[in-house]
Amino acid sequence: MTDDPISPSMALLPAGLRDLLPPDAEHEARVVGRLMKEFTRHGYERVKPPLIEFEEGLLSGPGRALAKQTFRLMDPISQQMMGVRSDMTLQVARIAATRMPKSPRPLRLSYAGQVLRVKGTQLRPERQFGQVGVELIGGMQVEADAEVVLLAASALAAVGADGVTIDLTVPTLVPTVCRALNLSEAETRCVRDALDRRDTAAVAAIGGPAGDLLVRIMAAGGPAAAAVAALSAVDLPTVAEPDRWRLTEVVKLLTAAAPHLNLTIDPVEQRGFEYQTGLSFTIFARGVTGELGRGGRYRSGGDGEPATGFTLYTDTVLRAIPGPPPPRRILLPHGTPYAEGARLRDEGWQTVAVLEPGADLSAEARRQGCGHLWAGGRIQEIQDRP
Amino acid sequence: MTDDPISPSMALLPAGLRDLLPPDAEHEARVVGRLMKEFTRHGYERVKPPLIEFEEGLLSGPGRALAKQTFRLMDPISQQMMGVRSDMTLQVARIAATRMPKSPRPLRLSYAGQVLRVKGTQLRPERQFGQVGVELIGGMQVEADAEVVLLAASALAAVGADGVTIDLTVPTLVPTVCRALNLSEAETRCVRDALDRRDTAAVAAIGGPAGDLLVRIMAAGGPAAAAVAALSAVDLPTVAEPDRWRLTEVVKLLTAAAPHLNLTIDPVEQRGFEYQTGLSFTIFARGVTGELGRGGRYRSGGDGEPATGFTLYTDTVLRAIPGPPPPRRILLPHGTPYAEGARLRDEGWQTVAVLEPGADLSAEARRQGCGHLWAGGRIQEIQDRP
Numbered sequence: 001m002t003d004d005p006i007s008p009s010m011a012l013l014p015a016g017l018r019d020l021l022p023p024d025a026e027h028e029a030r031v032v033g034r035l036m037k038e039f040t041r042h043g044y045e046r047v048k049p050p051l052i053e054f055e056e057g058l059l060s061g062p063g064r065a066l067a068k069q070t071f072r073l074m075d076p077i078s079q080q081m082m083g084v085r086s087d088m089t090l091q092v093a094r095i096a097a098t099r100m101p102k103s104p105r106p107l108r109l110s111y112a113g114q115v116l117r118v119k120g121t122q123l124r125p126e127r128q129f130g131q132v133g134v135e136l137i138g139g140m141q142v143e144a145d146a147e148v149v150l151l152a153a154s155a156l157a158a159v160g161a162d163g164v165t166i167d168l169t170v171p172t173l174v175p176t177v178c179r180a181l182n183l184s185e186a187e188t189r190c191v192r193d194a195l196d197r198r199d200t201a202a203v204a205a206i207g208g209p210a211g212d213l214l215v216r217i218m219a220a221g222g223p224a225a226a227a228v229a230a231l232s233a234v235d236l237p238t239v240a241e242p243d244r245w246r247l248t249e250v251v252k253l254l255t256a257a258a259p260h261l262n263l264t265i266d267p268v269e270q271r272g273f274e275y276q277t278g279l280s281f282t283i284f285a286r287g288v289t290g291e292l293g294r295g296g297r298y299r300s301g302g303d304g305e306p307a308t309g310f311t312l313y314t315d316t317v318l319r320a321i322p323g324p325p326p327p328r329r330i331l332l333p334h335g336t337p338y339a340e341g342a343r344l345r346d347e348g349w350q351t352v353a354v355l356e357p358g359a360d361l362s363a364e365a366r367r368q369g370c371g372h373l374w375a376g377g378r379i380q381e382i383q384d385r386p
Numbered sequence: 387m388t389d390d391p392i393s394p395s396m397a398l399l400p401a402g403l404r405d406l407l408p409p410d411a412e413h414e415a416r417v418v419g420r421l422m423k424e425f426t427r428h429g430y431e432r433v434k435p436p437l438i439e440f441e442e443g444l445l446s447g448p449g450r451a452l453a454k455q456t457f458r459l460m461d462p463i464s465q466q467m468m469g470v471r472s473d474m475t476l477q478v479a480r481i482a483a484t485r486m487p488k489s490p491r492p493l494r495l496s497y498a499g500q501v502l503r504v505k506g507t508q509l510r511p512e513r514q515f516g517q518v519g520v521e522l523i524g525g526m527q528v529e530a531d532a533e534v535v536l537l538a539a540s541a542l543a544a545v546g547a548d549g550v551t552i553d554l555t556v557p558t559l560v561p562t563v564c565r566a567l568n569l570s571e572a573e574t575r576c577v578r579d580a581l582d583r584r585d586t587a588a589v590a591a592i593g594g595p596a597g598d599l600l601v602r603i604m605a606a607g608g609p610a611a612a613a614v615a616a617l618s619a620v621d622l623p624t625v626a627e628p629d630r631w632r633l634t635e636v637v638k639l640l641t642a643a644a645p646h647l648n649l650t651i652d653p654v655e656q657r658g659f660e661y662q663t664g665l666s667f668t669i670f671a672r673g674v675t676g677e678l679g680r681g682g683r684y685r686s687g688g689d690g691e692p693a694t695g696f697t698l699y700t701d702t703v704l705r706a707i708p709g710p711p712p713p714r715r716i717l718l719p720h721g722t723p724y725a726e727g728a729r730l731r732d733e734g735w736q737t738v739a740v741l742e743p744g745a746d747l748s749a750e751a752r753r754q755g756c757g758h759l760w761a762g763g764r765i766q767e768i769q770d771r772p
Contacts, residue, residue, distance in 0.1 A: 011484035014440060015463050019481050022431035022495075029432060029498075033419055041731040043715060043738035043754075045408035046415060050514050051437070051500055054400060071459050073470075076504055077401050084459075084470070095405050098397035104753045106741060109408075112415075114437055114500075118462055128436050143720070143741040150724065257724035329429060334529070338536065338643035345427040352429035355492060355529040367490045368429075 016120040016127030027324040028130070028314060031159050032112050035132045035312060038155040039110035042147075044134045046110050049091035055081040062275030062298065063090050069117045084116045088131045089298075089311060090275075096137045097301025105138025105305070123290050130314030133293070137300050137307040142246055144308055145279050146253035148295060152283055152310050153261055156292065160321045163286030165262040168224065168250070171270035171280055171296070173243045177217070180237035181210040195268040218268045224251050227265035246279050281310070285320035292316045330372040330379065331365040334358075344374065402506040402513030413710040414516070414700060417545050418498050421518045421698060424541040425496035428533075430520045432496050435477035441467040448661030448684065449476050455503045470502045474517045475684075475697060476661075482523045483687025491524025491691070509676050516700030519679070523686050523693040528632055530694055531665045532639035534681060538669055538696050539647055542678065546707045549672030551648040554610065554636070557656035557666055557682070559629045563603070566623035567596040581654040604654045610637045613651035632665050667696070671706035678702045716758040716765065717751040720744075730760065 013019070020028060036046065052073060059067045071084040085091060088111050096107055112132040120127050134151060136144050149166055156164050174195060178188040187206060191214060194202035203218060204211045213234065220230035228251050236244055247265065254263060273280050273296060280296025295310020327350050332341050334354045341351045352368050354361070365373045365382045373380045399405070406414060422432065438459060445453045457470040471477060474497050482493055498518040506513050520537060522530050535552055542550050560581060564574040573592060577600060580588035589604060590597045599620065606616035614637050622630055633651065640649055659666050659682060666682025681696020715736045718727050720743045727737045738754050740747070751759045751768045759766045 011480075012440065012443070013436060014438065014461050014466075014468055017436040017438060019436065019485055020432075020434035021481070021485060022433065025434040025497075026426065026432040028434065029419075029422070033415075036415070040412065040713075041736055043736050046412040047408065048406035048411040048414065050399060050403040050405065051502060052400065052403060052514070054398065057398070073457050073459065075400050080400075082400055094397075095407070099405055099407060104755075108738070111411075116437060128438070139741050141741040143739070147739060147741070154728075327426075342540075350427055350429050352494070353529070353533060355525050355527040355533070369490075 014127070016117075016125050018126075023324050023327070024318075028318060030324070031318060031321065032130060032132055032314060034159050035155045035317075036110060036112050038158045039134050039151065042108070042151050042154075044108040044110035044136075044151075046112075047092060047095050048111065048113065049085070049088065049095060051114070052082045052084050053091070054078075055083045057094060058083040058085065058090070061090075065274040066090075069119070071116055071118055085113075086115050086117045087311075088113055088115060089133065089135065089309065092133075092135045092309075093137070093298075093300040093307065096135065096307075097303070097305070106144065107137040108134065109137065110134045124313075124315075126315060131311045132314060132317075133295070133309060133311035135300070135307055135309035137309075138305050139308075140306045142249040142253060145246065145250045145297070146257065148308050148310055149250070149254055149281055150257055150261075152281075152293060152295065152312070153258060155312070156283070156285075156317070156320075159317065161285055161292070161317065162320070163262075164292070164320070165264055165284045165286070167264045167266050167269070167282045167284065168247060169266050169269040169273070169280050169282070169296075170243045170247055170278065171273040171276050172278055173217070173240060174214070174268055174270065176240045176243060177213065177237060178210070180239050181213070183210055192270075196271060198268075214268075221266045221268070222264060224255070224263035224265050227267070231265075231267060243278070250279060279308070283310075283312070288316065288320045290316050292320055326371075327369075328372070329368070329370040330374055331361060331368060331370040331382075332374050333361055336374060340374065340377075344379075400513070402503075402511055404512075404514075409710045409713070410704075414704060416710070417704060417707065418516060418518055418700060420545050421541045421703075422496060422498050424544045425520050425537065428494070428537050428540075430494040430496035430522075430537075432498075433478060433481050434497065434499065435471070435474065435481060437500070438468045438470050439477070440464075441469045443480060444469040444471065444476070447476075451660040452476075455505070457502055457504055471499075472501050472503045473697075474499055474501060475519065475521065475695065478519075478521045478695075479523070479684075479686040479693065482521065482693075483689070483691070492530065493523040494520065495523065496520045510699075510701075512701060517697045518700060518703075519681070519695060519697035521686070521693055521695035523695075524691050525694075526692045528635040528639060531632065531636045531683070532643065534694050534696055535636070535640055535667055536643055536647075538667075538679060538681065538698070539644060541698070542669070542671075542703070542706075545703065547671055547678070547703065548706070549648075550678070550706070551650055551670045551672070553650045553652050553655070553668045553670065554633060555652050555655040555659070555666050555668070555682075556629045556633055556664065557659040557662050558664055559603070559626055560600070560654055560656065562626045562629060563599065563623060564596070566625050567599070569596055578656075582657060584654075600654075607652045607654070608650060610641070610649035610651050613653070617651075617653060629664070636665060665694070669696075669698070674702065674706045676702050678706055712757075713755075714758070715754070715756040716760055717747060717754060717756040717768075718760050719747055722760060726760070726763075730765075 066086050069086040073082045075082050117127050203214050216234050275298050276296040278297030282294045283292040293312035297308045300307035329350045332353045334357045452472050455472040459468045461468050503513050589600050602620050661684050662682040664683030668680045669678040679698035683694045686693035718739045720740045
């Protein structure tokens with residue numbers, strides 16, 4: 001680049017894109033590795049879809065909800081349009097349906113990768129971020145719902161996330177109730193808006209049995225045990241019974257397996273659950289803006305296999321956990337035999353070699369962030385001050 | 387996707403793109419992790435540039451060589467063109483120059499990530515592949531050249547690569563010799579073509595002292611010790627002396643540190659070293675088509691800091707190493723208490739939970755690829771046949 005000096009604009013990245021520097025990039029990679037390891041420990045097997053696919057596959061069916069968020073590229077080979085993935089869940093569902101149709105169900109798959117979005121949102125200005133998640137495909141059992149929630153919790157615990165809350169919701173509940181009560185489309189939209197604002201007065205203003213019922217459902221939200229009790233007292237239409245039953249059973253399983261898990265229920269939440277078809281959840285951490293992840297039931301692939309799963313957002317997870325421990329770096333003086341460095345590395349040291357003779361080794365160690373120096377065949381601690 | 391059955395085309399991916407399935411995706415991730423760990427052990431710190439950048443930064447200077455290989459996207463926010471990275475080395479060089487100009491030199495950085503290319507080549511039909519590498523920025527010492535070669539070798543050894551050969555080259559040598567002998571541009575191109583074909587007769591046909599000298603340089607190639615001896619006997623123009631000196635010194639350092647390393651020298655190779663400015667190398671493995679990686683000296687950033695480094699190509703590396711070990715999976719019968727599964731996982735098992743009662747557990751274990759079953763509080767081995 002000698003004849004091309006860096007212009008100020010060369011240092012600029014497009015909005016919502018950034019470089020991760022030391023030690024953050026390593027920290028992120030380790031955290032992703034640990035989350036994935038937890039998924040493996042629970043029998044989930046990793047798949048890796050490509051960064052780009054044909055638009056037709058990527059953005060059909062439930063993928064339509066992602067169309068506006070997806071960068072498009074022309075494929076010079078096929079002359080067809082391709083999309084850069086903006087979400088990995090549906091890629092994994094495609095793999096389950098088209099590449100692994102004969103693999104035994106339930107099929108447990110995990111994934112980690114980067115996604116790109118055309119525009120950021122206010123809560124998530126990033127246009128590139130990491131997704132790490134699992135899909136459990138081919139099981140309608142409440143045990144499947146409970147398994148993925150517990151897995152999200154144990155994975156986050158494994159990376160040191162503190163104050164995690166899992167907020168359960170059933171995005172199908174309100175639409176089912178509205179249909180059972182014969183609300184018009186306009187009324188349903190009105191209910192939806194009012195519920196999204198958690199505006200009790202506006203919900204009540206729907207009037208009649210619907211208004212009363214929806215206010216009671218909304219009011220049931222809160223810590224799981226109390227919410228389940230409150231919901232059980234609501235006189236739901238029969239068609240909504242399966243939704244309540246599943247929620248109740250899953251809470252029982254979760255409470256038995258993880259009595260200390262912070263579990264809340266928000267029975268009217270459905271924003272962001274565009275392709276979910278049943279019990280869903282959002283993960284938060286105390287003091288962290290935005291969600292750490294979300295998941296829930298959906299229909300996977302062409303024949304609509306029942307599936308559930310979740311995605312964690314790497315950037316938010318990193319804000320909810322402690323930073324990386326300081327590295328154990330040791331400076332190797334110029335000419336240190338290769339075998340001596342190798343021995344130190346095998347003992348867990350990160351070795352930093354001095355490339356030429358004559359340096360003030362203590363000063364060089366401090367300059368290179370090494371807390372120790374290899375001197376005369378011994379490990380010598382570097383004092384903070386010269 | 388219930389109302390959108392999968393068309394055959396949904397299962398199709400664009401040419402050169404593919405899904406990695408179990409166990410390959412996990413194997414790849416582990417190998418990348420182990421390579422990166424080896425870089426960390428040698429004091430290299432990870433950075434992570436974004437998948438896309440402004441075209442102006444990504445494709446200027448030495449990046450111009452990549453322009454044809456790079457997918458372009460319009461940024462709806464800035465209305466500027468962006469490129470999807472087709473190589474990570476220059477991104478890392480940009481980070482060193484613009485984001486870490488004050489970090490102490492030599493600066494040791496590592497990276498791992500996916501790149502996309504507009505078209506594959508015959509040797510590498512993939513349009514998406516992984517790069518894993520390091521850059522050592524800010525040192526002209528031969529110790530720096532030796533360090534990165536040794537690091538490539540030790541990283542590949544760490545993942546079990548066998549029969550690795552490192553082929554050293556000096557892409558600046560032939561151009562320097564041609565200039566010193568006052569060859570015309572046409573003659574130099576002719577030399578280049580003949581050398582690329584290793585066509586001794588055509589090189590000799592240049593005639594005069596140039597033809598003779600170039601034939602002797604080409605003939606010097608081969609195992610490192612013999613090649614260094616042969617090259618030392620060649621009467622090189624003085625301006626080519628630094629290239630020979632560096633090659634000789636680096637071979638000395640490599641031989642001292644790793645006497646069993648398979649080291650060859652090809653003094654006339656320069657294909658694919660478009661932005662290299664000095665000692666470079668390509669890595670091969672016995673029986674594996676294509677290169678495992680390549681690296682060498684270049685000038686980094688706006689003020690042309692001396693730098694060297696290398697990139698390994700994940701897909702080729704995977705072809706040079708043993709496959710993954712079989713997982714230790716154990717089936718947990720329906721209703722196994724959560725704490726029992728957790729204990730097994732802590733002992734290194736991958737647990738696979740049965741989601742409903744009533745299954746034939748031995749058959750289910752076989753179906754789910756579990757070699758063991760958790761039965762009555764004991765680990766029971768599953769026989770291959772019922």
